[in-house]
Amino acid sequence: MKTTQPPAPLPAEPGVPVTKADVPPRRQPARKTEGKVLNVFSHGVLVIWAVMVVLPLLWAVMTSFKDDSSIFGSPWSLPDKLHFDNWSRAWTEANMSDYFLNTVLVVGGSLVGTLVLGSMAAYVLARFDFPGNRFIYYLFVGGMSFPIMLALVPLFYVVNNMGLLNTIHGLILVYIAYSLPFTVFFLTAFFRTLPTSVAEAAFVDGASHSRTFFQIMLPMARPGLISVGIFNFLGQWNQYMLPTVLNTDPDKRVLTQGLVQLAVSQGYKGDWSGLFAGLVMATLPVLAAYVVFQRQVVRGLTAGAVK
Numbered sequence: 001m002k003t004t005q006p007p008a009p010l011p012a013e014p015g016v017p018v019t020k021a022d023v024p025p026r027r028q029p030a031r032k033t034e035g036k037v038l039n040v041f042s043h044g045v046l047v048i049w050a051v052m053v054v055l056p057l058l059w060a061v062m063t064s065f066k067d068d069s070s071i072f073g074s075p076w077s078l079p080d081k082l083h084f085d086n087w088s089r090a091w092t093e094a095n096m097s098d099y100f101l102n103t104v105l106v107v108g109g110s111l112v113g114t115l116v117l118g119s120m121a122a123y124v125l126a127r128f129d130f131p132g133n134r135f136i137y138y139l140f141v142g143g144m145s146f147p148i149m150l151a152l153v154p155l156f157y158v159v160n161n162m163g164l165l166n167t168i169h170g171l172i173l174v175y176i177a178y179s180l181p182f183t184v185f186f187l188t189a190f191f192r193t194l195p196t197s198v199a200e201a202a203f204v205d206g207a208s209h210s211r212t213f214f215q216i217m218l219p220m221a222r223p224g225l226i227s228v229g230i231f232n233f234l235g236q237w238n239q240y241m242l243p244t245v246l247n248t249d250p251d252k253r254v255l256t257q258g259l260v261q262l263a264v265s266q267g268y269k270g271d272w273s274g275l276f277a278g279l280v281m282a283t284l285p286v287l288a289a290y291v292v293f294q295r296q297v298v299r300g301l302t303a304g305a306v307k
Contacts, residue, residue, distance in 0.1 A: 057283070064276040071272050083273065090262070090278040098251070099258030100281065105168055106243075106254055107236045110175035114232055115225055117176065118183030123213055125184070126191035127199070137188065143181030152245050159246055166249040174242055179232045186231075190224035191217070226293050237286055255282045 063071055064086055066079040090096050125137050155174065156165075164170025194217065202212045218225075240256040247253065253261070262278050 057287075060276055060283070061280055064273065064280045066273055068272050071276075086273040086277040087281070089271070090274040090281065094258070094262045094265075094274060094278055096255075096258060096262070096278050096281055099253055099255045102168065102252055103237065103254040106171050106175065107233065109169070109172040110179065110236055111229060111232055113172065113176040114179045114183050115229055118180055118228070119187055119218060119221065119225065120213070121180075122184045122187035123191050123217060126188045127196075137184075140181045140184040144185060148178065148241065152241070156245055166247055166252060168252060171243060171247055171254075174246060175236050175239070178239075178242065179236065183228050183232060186228045187221065187224055190221055194220050230290060230293055233289055234286055 059076075062079065063075070065082045065084070066086075067083055070077070070079060121140075125133060159165050159170055159174065162170070164173065198216060198220070199212050202216050207216070238256065239254075240260075243254045243257055247257070259278055259282055262275055
């Protein structure tokens with residue numbers, strides 16, 4: 001059985017213009033349909049992910065204002081009234097205030113030291129060519145893949161021999177060393193995207209290398225500093241393994257150690273409302289920092305993607 005095909009259009013005669021009606025229509029690509037399907041799928045995945053992240057946080061906040069009987073009797077219902085005594089009890093009786101102060105001191109000092117030392121090292125690696133530049137850079141990159149579990153035992157003896165065990169400043173130095181590889185890796189790529197003409201103009205005007213770095217290049221790298229600062233803040237605030245090994249003094253515990261101690265003690269007393277209140281206390285600073293600096297984080301991550 002033969003199929004009939006439409007005849008091909010006849011060639012136009014000389015002097016006669018060709019109109020759109022004489023040209024056969026072309027099949028439109030299905031890219032728009034595929035793009036819509038992909039857009040719907042990606043948005044659906046993001047919605048599911050947001051629900052998985054936000055729902056446990058909201059449930060923890062809601063539970064922190066309940067009493068113990070309501071937590072087990074109606075765990076998904078709203079509290080009958082706001083029990084602020086849960087927060088005061090966790091803050092005073094569970095020593096969350098001391099743990100919070102120790103964490104602020106450790107994370108604050110280590111964050112400042114990490115950003116200062118990391119930005120200086122990254123600026124030199126990104127802007128100056130010298131023998132061993134790439135070797136030093138790859139040493140920092142390799143430090144990101146080194147598992148901290150393998151370094152706990154030798155790190156304990158090193159810190160102990162230096163007389164820094166169970167001290168705030170010893171924990172600060174360990175946090176700085178732990179966070180430097182990622183900081184240098186992140187900021188090196190960021191400093192490479194900054195224009196060199198500004199630094200060259202500063203050198204022509206007689207500025208030194210240190211003045212050019214601190215007064216010109218460092219303010220220009222503010223989005224990158226905020227981004228890597230947020231990531232380091234999250235990692236250092238939630239760090240549990242290092243303080244557990246290097247900080248065994250009960251008076252110098254940080255929040256992660258305090259929460260574990262609170263969970264163990266409240267497990268026998270049955271004060272679950274105080275436990276949830278302490279958990280929310282430890283979570284709120286991290287959440288607040290990200291909400292305040294979320295635009296700077298996105299700007300720092302996308303800087304350099306398009307030149």
